[in-house]
Amino acid sequence: MIREMLRLAVWGLTPKRPEIVETLHDYGLLHVVNPVEPTPPSEEEETLKFTRAKVLGMLEGLEWKDWPSLTEESLAAARERVDLGIDGVVVEIDRSLDSFRQRLAALLDEKRRLAVSLADLKKAHQVVFHFIPFVSSEDSSDRDLTLWWVKDTAIQKTLSALRGRIQKKSPEGAEPRDTLRFHLLNTDKGQAVLALSVGSAFAADADEVMRHQGTVPWKAPEGFHRSGTRETLFAVEEGLKETGNRLEALSEEISRARDDWGPRLASLYILLDEKLEETLVESRSLTRGDTFLIEGWIPADSLESLVNLLKSRFGDAVLIQWRYPSSEEWHRVPALLNNPAATRPFEILLKLMPHPLYKGVDPTTLVAIFFPFFSGCMVGDAGYGILIGLLGLWLSRNTRHPLLPPVGKILIWVCGWSIAWGITFGELFGDLGHRLFHMEPLWVERSHAVLPVLIFTIALGVAHVSIGLFLGFLEGVRKRHRHLWMERLGSLIVLLSLVGLLFIVRLNMPRPFFSLNISFLVIGTALLLAGGKLGGVIETFSALGNVLSYVRIAAIGLSSAILAIVATRFVDVLGLSFLGILMALIIHILNFVLAIGGSGLHSARLHYVEFFSKFYQGGGKEFRPFSRRRFSWKKPC
Amino acid sequence: MEKALLALAASLAIGIPAMATAYAQAKIGSAGAGTVAEKPETSGTMIILEAIPETIVILGFVVAIMMILQLA
Numbered sequence: 001m002i003r004e005m006l007r008l009a010v011w012g013l014t015p016k017r018p019e020i021v022e023t024l025h026d027y028g029l030l031h032v033v034n035p036v037e038p039t040p041p042s043e044e045e046e047t048l049k050f051t052r053a054k055v056l057g058m059l060e061g062l063e064w065k066d067w068p069s070l071t072e073e074s075l076a077a078a079r080e081r082v083d084l085g086i087d088g089v090v091v092e093i094d095r096s097l098d099s100f101r102q103r104l105a106a107l108l109d110e111k112r113r114l115a116v117s118l119a120d121l122k123k124a125h126q127v128v129f130h131f132i133p134f135v136s137s138e139d140s141s142d143r144d145l146t147l148w149w150v151k152d153t154a155i156q157k158t159l160s161a162l163r164g165r166i167q168k169k170s171p172e173g174a175e176p177r178d179t180l181r182f183h184l185l186n187t188d189k190g191q192a193v194l195a196l197s198v199g200s201a202f203a204a205d206a207d208e209v210m211r212h213q214g215t216v217p218w219k220a221p222e223g224f225h226r227s228g229t230r231e232t233l234f235a236v237e238e239g240l241k242e243t244g245n246r247l248e249a250l251s252e253e254i255s256r257a258r259d260d261w262g263p264r265l266a267s268l269y270i271l272l273d274e275k276l277e278e279t280l281v282e283s284r285s286l287t288r289g290d291t292f293l294i295e296g297w298i299p300a301d302s303l304e305s306l307v308n309l310l311k312s313r314f315g316d317a318v319l320i321q322w323r324y325p326s327s328e329e330w331h332r333v334p335a336l337l338n339n340p341a342a343t344r345p346f347e348i349l350l351k352l353m354p355h356p357l358y359k360g361v362d363p364t365t366l367v368a369i370f371f372p373f374f375s376g377c378m379v380g381d382a383g384y385g386i387l388i389g390l391l392g393l394w395l396s397r398n399t400r401h402p403l404l405p406p407v408g409k410i411l412i413w414v415c416g417w418s419i420a421w422g423i424t425f426g427e428l429f430g431d432l433g434h435r436l437f438h439m440e441p442l443w444v445e446r447s448h449a450v451l452p453v454l455i456f457t458i459a460l461g462v463a464h465v466s467i468g469l470f471l472g473f474l475e476g477v478r479k480r481h482r483h484l485w486m487e488r489l490g491s492l493i494v495l496l497s498l499v500g501l502l503f504i505v506r507l508n509m510p511r512p513f514f515s516l517n518i519s520f521l522v523i524g525t526a527l528l529l530a531g532g533k534l535g536g537v538i539e540t541f542s543a544l545g546n547v548l549s550y551v552r553i554a555a556i557g558l559s560s561a562i563l564a565i566v567a568t569r570f571v572d573v574l575g576l577s578f579l580g581i582l583m584a585l586i587i588h589i590l591n592f593v594l595a596i597g598g599s600g601l602h603s604a605r606l607h608y609v610e611f612f613s614k615f616y617q618g619g620g621k622e623f624r625p626f627s628r629r630r631f632s633w634k635k636p637c
Numbered sequence: 638m639e640k641a642l643l644a645l646a647a648s649l650a651i652g653i654p655a656m657a658t659a660y661a662q663a664k665i666g667s668a669g670a671g672t673v674a675e676k677p678e679t680s681g682t683m684i685i686l687e688a689i690p691e692t693i694v695i696l697g698f699v700v701a702i703m704m705i706l707q708l709a
Binding site for chain 1: 678681691696
C-alpha cells in the first residue's frame with residue numbers, strides 16, 4: 001500500500017534555522033519541496049562542493065572502494081570529531097587535505113614512474129639474461145664489446161661486411177674469426193640484438209661498418225647506462241631487482257594509507273555531503289524578515305512525532321502547519337510504499353517500472369503472491385527448490401550489495417512453491433525421487449500429461465488477467481474515469497463470458513445457461529464499445545492473447561522436467577560411473593541455472609506485460625526524504 | 638505418412654515462430670541495450686518490448702502440442 005501524505009509547513013525564526021534544519025535532517029522523513037526557485041550557489045556551497053570533490057578524488061586515487069564497510073558507529077564518531085558547523089573548519093580541513101593530497105600525489109606519481117621504469121627494465125632484462133655469459137667470457141682489456149639492433153634479414157649482410165673490413169685491416173694470414181666474435185638474440189618483432197666482440201684495434205672500424213649498415217646501438221633504459229657493456233648489463237639486472245623492491249614497498253605504503261585513510265576520508269565525504277544538503281535546504285528556504293519557511297511532504301503517521309520533537313526542542317520558535325493534499329495535486333505528491341516485512345522484498349520488482357502514482361495501486365502484495373507461485377510452478381522440482389532455498393538463504397544474509405538480501409528473500413518464497421509444485425508433480429531432481437524413494441505425483445506427471453498442465457496454466461492466466469482487469473475497473477471508478485472503468489469492466493465480462501461459453505459447450509449444459517452467457521457477452525461488448533470504442537474491442541483481443549501467454553508456465557516447466565529426466569538417463573546409459581555421474585551433474589546444474597533465470601524472467605514478464613498493463617499507472621514521484629545517508633550509502637557516481 | 642506430416646507440421650509450427658522471434662528479439666535487444674545505456678529508467682519498458690515477440694512462440698507451442706496430441 002501507499003502511505004498517506006501530508007503537506008507540512010515549518011515556520012521558524014531565522015537565527016534558529018541551522019538547528020531546525022539539522023533536526024529535520026536527523027528526523028529524516030520530510031520530502032522537502034523548494035518554495036522558491038533555486039538561487040545561484042553561495043560561496044559556502046561552492047567551498048563544500050569543491051572540498052567534497054577533492055575528498056572523492058583522493059578516495060579514487062587511493063583506490064578505496066569499501067563503502068559497505070562503513071558503519072553507523074564509525075560515522076557517528078566522525079561526526080563528533082569533525083565539527084562542520086563553522087566555515088573556518090571547512091577551510092582548515094581543506095588545507096589539511098591539500099597537504100595530504102600532495103603527499104598522496106607524490107606517492108602515486110612515483111609509483112607510476114617506477115611502474116614504467118620496471119616495464120622497460122623487464123624488456124631489457126631479456127637481452128641482459130641472454131648476453132651476460134657471452135659478455136662475461138669476452139670481457140678483457142684488449143676486446144671491445146658492443147650491442148646492436150639488427151633487422152633479421154640484414155644479419156648475414158652486416159656480418160659479411162664486418163668480416164670484409166676486418167680481413168682487409170688484418171695482417172696477412174690472420175683469420176677474421178680470431179678477431180670477430182658475436183652472439184645473436186632473435187626477438188619476435190623481426191629484429192635481433194647482436195652482441196659484437198672485436199679486438200680493440202678494430203673497434204672504430206666495427207662501429208663505422210655497423211652504422212653504415214643501418215644498425216642501431218642497443219641502449220639500456222634511461223639511468224642504467226654505464227661506461228662498459230658488461231657494467232651496463234649488470235646495472236640493468238641490479239636495477240630490475242631494486243625497482244621491483246621499491247615498487248613493492250611503495251605499493252605497501254599506499255595500501256597502508258588506503259587502509260588508514262580510506263574509511264576516514266569516506267566518512268568525511270559523507271559528512272560533507274550531508275552538510276551540503278543542509279546548506280542547500282537552508283539557502284532555498286523562503287525567508288521573510290526574521291522568519292523562514294520550509295515546506296515538504298511527510299507520512300501522515302509520522303506527523304505527531306515530528307511536531308512533538310520540534311516543539312520540545314524549539315518551543316515557540318517554530319510554527320507548524322499541515323494539510324491533506326487536494327485531488328488536483330495528487331500527481332505532485334511523492335508516493336512512499338509501505339508493505340509488511342514479508343512482502344517488502346518484492347518492491348524491487350517495481351523498480352523496473354515507473355514509480356506508482358500517489359493514490360494509485362501498489363501491486364507489491366499481489367506480486368508477492370503470484371510471482372513465486374508462477375516461478376515455483378515453472379521450476380516444479382522439490383530438489384531444485386531446496387537448492388534455490390539454500391541460495392536464497394545465503395543471498396539474504398549477504399550484505400555486500402543492497403539488492404542481494406531482497407533477491408535472497410524472493411528466492412526463499414520461490415523455494416517454498418517449487419517444493420510444493422515438485423511434490424505435486426512428483427519430481428525430485430527429475431525422476432530421481434521416483435527411482436530412489438518411489439515418489440509419486442500428487443496430481444500429474446507433467447512430462448507425460450501435458451494437456452492438463454496446459455489447461456491449468458490457461459486457467460491461471462484467466463484468473464490473473466481478470467484480477468488485473470478488476471483492479472483497473474476499481475481504479476477507473478475511484479478516479480471517476482468513465483471510459484477506463486467501462487472498458488476494463490467490459491473486457492472482464494467478455495473474457496469471463498467466453499470462458500463460461502467454453503464450459504457450457506464442453507459440459508453440454510442446459511440452454512438457459514447459454515442464453516444467460518450470451519447476454520453477459522452482449523453487455524460486456526456494449527460496455528467495451530461505450531468505454532473504448534473500437535480500441536476497447538482490440539484491447540479485449542489483446543487480453544485473450546495475454547491469457548494464452550500464461551501457457552509459457554507449462555512450456556518452460558515441461559522443458560525443465562524433460563531436461564532433468566535426460567540428466568538422470570545419462571547414468572542409465574553410461575552406468576554408475578564417474579563419467580555418468582559427471583554428465584548427470586553437469587546437466588542438472590545447467591537445468592538449475594535455466595530454472596532460476598527462466599522462471600524469474602518469465603514470471604516477471606507475465607507481471608509486467610500481462611498483469612500490470614490492465615491497471616498499473618506509473619509516473620509518480622519517488623519519496624526522497626531529507627535524511628542522513630544511513631544505510632543508503634552508494635558508491636558516488 | 639500422415640503421422641510424418643503431422644510431426645513435420647508440429648515442428649514447423651514451433652520452429653518458424655521461434656526463428657522469427659529470435660530475429661525480432663535480436664533487433665529489439667540491441668536497440669534496447671543502447672536505450673538503457675542512455676536512459677536507465679527505461680529498463681522496464683525495454684524488458685516489456687523485448688518480451689512481446691515471445692508470445693508468438695507460445696502460440697506456436699500450443700499449436701504444436703495440439704498436433705502432437707493428435708499424433709499420439
